Amino acid sequence: MDGTPGGLSGISAPGRVAAPDEGVTEQELALAARNHGLPLEALRYDVTPPGLHYVLTHYDIPATDADGWRLTVGGRVRRTLDLDLDALRARPATTRRVTLECAGNGRARLTPRPVSQPWLVEAVGTAEWTGVPLAALLAEAGIADDAVEAVFTGADHGVERGVEQDYRRSLPLSTAADPARDVLVAYEMNGAPLPPQHGSPLRLVVPGWYGMAHVKWLRDITLTATPYTGFQQSVAYRLRQSAEDVGEPVTLIAPRALMVPPGFPDFMSRTRVVRPGPVPLAGRAWSGHGPVTRVEVSENDGATWTEAELVPDPAHPWAWTAWRTTWTATPGLRRLTVRATDAAGNAQPLVAEETWNRGGFASNLVQRVEVLCTTEATAA
Amino acid sequence: MDGTPGGLSGISAPGRVAAPDEGVTEQELALAARNHGLPLEALRYDVTPPGLHYVLTHYDIPATDADGWRLTVGGRVRRTLDLDLDALRARPATTRRVTLECAGNGRARLTPRPVSQPWLVEAVGTAEWTGVPLAALLAEAGIADDAVEAVFTGADHGVERGVEQDYRRSLPLSTAADPARDVLVAYEMNGAPLPPQHGSPLRLVVPGWYGMAHVKWLRDITLTATPYTGFQQSVAYRLRQSAEDVGEPVTLIAPRALMVPPGFPDFMSRTRVVRPGPVPLAGRAWSGHGPVTRVEVSENDGATWTEAELVPDPAHPWAWTAWRTTWTATPGLRRLTVRATDAAGNAQPLVAEETWNRGGFASNLVQRVEVLCTTEATAA
Structure with missing residues (x-):
């Protein structure tokens, strides 16, 4: 019944920009009260202390349980992997210090203002992430010859612009499978298990890319023979000048x-x-x-x-x-x-x-x- | 030169309420981006995980150093105390689970809206605080017969409504010195040293009182023979119907x-x-x-x-x-x-x-x- 008063479209409007002189709305404020930036004086720390790193959660922080958690690696691979946390921790670990920034940082200073999480300049943080190199996991699974992308699915579930979804994003294999890109399936942040809001118990870390690529509460990796065209890839996170514009994808962090x-x-x-x-x-x-x-x-x-x-x-x-x-x-x-x-x-x-x-x-x-x-x- | 264009009053206006239909301002938004509430799904946790507990910082999070930190207890006492962290840790410790709420919680849902940190409903959290009972410290120092209040000074420094100040608040001794009130000088939150944003290395915890009483980055306790009338006691945190109204002080948390x-x-x-x-x-x-x-x-x-x-x-x-x-x-x-x-x-x-x-x-x-x-x- 989408499109009717009782349907999802009634509570989930398309993206819009604010009217001239339209103040920050209560919906934007509710997002600003949930999510938070780095208090700028915390730039003094080389590694951002827990709780000061920016956080952006699309839906809810899911109630996850590390004990029963499984990560599956499938699709266009030679052998499917089904791993628990112990299995991941048993593999060689890598630690990388990574600066992570939200793709929407700076949004609230634009005119007209796109109506979404209203960041000014503070949506950033730096952490030490420890986990298994994604390239190693993909090599272990064996990449099929026709695979072009890896699609990552998180456990966070919600509605966005009328579409009910699990949060899901892809990376080209040129990034995902390249050991030099240092993409990690991370289970520790600053030497401790991931906190709930940063993806407990598992998240993707994609150094150099904006935050939308670092899928939290990671539960599945699927290799595909065609580029992924789901919501977070083809509707959200595009650089568009108008609603009709196809736009370029958001990828690497601008200086x-x-x-x-x-x-x-x-x-x-x-x-x-x-x-x-x-x-x-x-x-x-x-x-x-x-x-x-x-x-x-x-x-x-x-x-x-x-x-x-x-x-x-x-x-x-x-x-x-x-x-x-x-x-x-x-x-x-x-x-x-x-x-x-x-x-x-x-x-x-x-x-x-x-x-x-x-x-x-x-x-x-x-x-x-x-x-x-x-x-x-x-x-x- | 207060009152002139180059003075503090030029950057630090008196408190005000928003005009009818005035949207949330960029100044309120900047506060909302720094400070943050409890994402409401985190109410699922008995004890709020690090980083999800609400935070409200008046000025900056100061750059403190636990190693050289001193807490002084003076004023109307029989003997002044000058304690470092080791000295506090050597005393009998108490742990209390305390729900802490900002006195401004709910402000942004009022009409007209008082212009300040724009909380909706989420400025709350619960933590296990460990430290030395304040009543024990005061007994050790010896309360002079004429003492009526304890004044607590934090290391955070800034300007508010035109007044440059260290953050400073008082408690009546009927609360501060009563062991049954469980007021703590806390050095641990959830079993770990206090994070920077929660008062590292020392803060006051005043169970049952709104957050303004829980002075962070605590460096001095002074007993006084007259009630304290500083900014955070007599200007801020009063229940006023008009700017001229003296108002009642904000104290215990409403249900x-x-x-x-x-x-x-x-x-x-x-x-x-x-x-x-x-x-x-x-x-x-x-x-x-x-x-x-x-x-x-x-x-x-x-x-x-x-x-x-x-x-x-x-x-x-x-x-x-x-x-x-x-x-x-x-x-x-x-x-x-x-x-x-x-x-x-x-x-x-x-x-x-x-x-x-x-x-x-x-x-x-x-x-x-x-x-x-x-x-x-x-x-x-």
């Missing part, structure tokens, strides 16, 4: 730099307060397209830029790069801007329009931080 | 029941989908005023109520109480309501107006959950 906001904040406006003089600035930058090669800071909206010092960590090529510089603050209300450039030559845009698309994906507009430099102090 | 939303959700509307027939309903209820004595569910906006079964846990008097019942779903769009009553006779209101105050505190309007009961299924 972004974020700054630990300097000084201390006002509770409500989050404007920062610093005293005049040298102010250390630091943060992180990352890109799925290659190493970050430049981070620049501007105190005058891009009229001039100061290049920050990068602190690369060759041991962790999939993790963000630390950067630092010093800013000499002078009294007044300032606006700091930071931007990253990667080895492939991608840089962050200064205007949101350059990243607009109907789903609000991969929008890497520069971060701007309002800072009041003042000699004033009022004791409480 | 509230929450339901694990049944079935599965639509991504955007969060409306639930169930099939016709018996649907198990379950959740939690709590009150700072005494045990929860009744939880009721209505499928018809309160025309009739079904009493749920309570599952009390006498071992954990400061924690929420589980409840459960079964609802027979029939096709159509339904709205479930749940309400709690406590031993003191307090019950949740059915209309928001009954809880309105200018700060949006202690608003315990009933939860309502939209549920579509349908036989329809669409495969992805």
Whole structure:
């Protein structure tokens, strides 16, 4: 009875963009209250402490049980695998430090605003993931000659834009089966079993790709002879200019730099307060397209830029790069801007329009931080 | 230079309520993206797993170091204490399971909406806190005869409504020094050192009180001979009907029941989908005023109520109480309501107006959950 008042379409509307001057809706707010970003001061940690890493859950966090969990690997393989957690833990393990960002990061700063999870800039985090290399599992199963993609199914179930579904995404085998891509079937995050909200007991980790590819609560991997065209591949996560546009798929993370906001904040406006003089600035930058090669800071909206010092960590090529510089603050209300450039030559845009698309994906507009430099102090 | 364009007042406006039909602002959204509630399906856990417990940080999470941390206990005491973490850990420890709720929970459902952290219903969580009983520390220091309050100072620093401050709150000694109130100086949450966002390395835990009393990043306790009148006591956290109203202080948690939303959700509307027939309903209820004595569910906006079964846990008097019942779903769009009553006779209101105050505190309007009961299924 889809399409009738009692049907799913009545509670699950198509994607839309907000009307001009339409404030954030209660539906967007309910998503913002459930999901959360990285509080930006937590950029100070090389590895994001538990609970501070961003979380985006499409449906509910499922009630999973590690004891009875099975991962099946089937479809276009020579032999089907059916593995429990012990079987996965018995195989050679790999640990990778990976920076993970939601594809919708930046969405709420677009005009018009795509109506979905309303991220500003904070949907990111870095963790140490431990698990079995996907390439090894696929080699063990044996990839059939006609296989082209691996389709990953999670245990999370819901409705989206009128379609009831398990969360499901695919990767081309050129990524999934390439040991150099370091795709993992992970069972530990920062040395502990996965927390419920990060996919307990198993999730996919796809270094360099936006979060939608890192299927949580992973229960099945199926190789296919044709590209997967399900909802999360063909309807969601496309870069469209209009509802009719087929669009390009969202894949690798676009470059972004974020700054630990300097000084201390006002509770409500989050404007920062610093005293005049040298102010250390630091943060992180990352890109799925290659190493970050430049981070620049501007105190005058891009009229001039100061290049920050990068602190690369060759041991962790999939993790963000630390950067630092010093800013000499002078009294007044300032606006700091930071931007990253990667080895492939991608840089962050200064205007949101350059990243607009109907789903609000991969929008890497520069971060701007309002800072009041003042000699004033009022004791409480 | 407060009051001038370069001063703190320029970035830190007085509290206000939203204009009629004013959508959620970008400032409220920035708070919602940093702070987060309990995803309601996580009500299934007796003790909230790390990262799912609600978090509200006024300023920044400070960069603290457990190694050099000192807690001082002074003011109107017979001998000042200056303790490091080892000294606290060497004292007899107590563990208490405590349900903690933000005083601003429910604020964003008020009309007009107080402009602050825009919680809907989800600012709650339950944890096992381990630490030293505050009553024992105060007895060790020796309470001077003229002492009336204990003032607690955290390491978090910022500006709020124009006032630069360390976060600071007081408790009357009738609560702080009463062993039966179980107030703790806690250094562990769920058996592990406190995470940064929950007060690492030390926080106050005040069972039965709203979250503003549980001072995080605790570094000083000072007993005073007069009641404390600082910002967080006399300006914030008051139940005022107007800006001029002195108001009553926010203290104990008002009763509230929450339901694990049944079935599965639509991504955007969060409306639930169930099939016709018996649907198990379950959740939690709590009150700072005494045990929860009744939880009721209505499928018809309160025309009739079904009493749920309570599952009390006498071992954990400061924690929420589980409840459960079964609802027979029939096709159509339904709205479930749940309400709690406590031993003191307090019950949740059915209309928001009954809880309105200018700060949006202690608003315990009933939860309502939209549920579509349908036989329809669409495969992805």
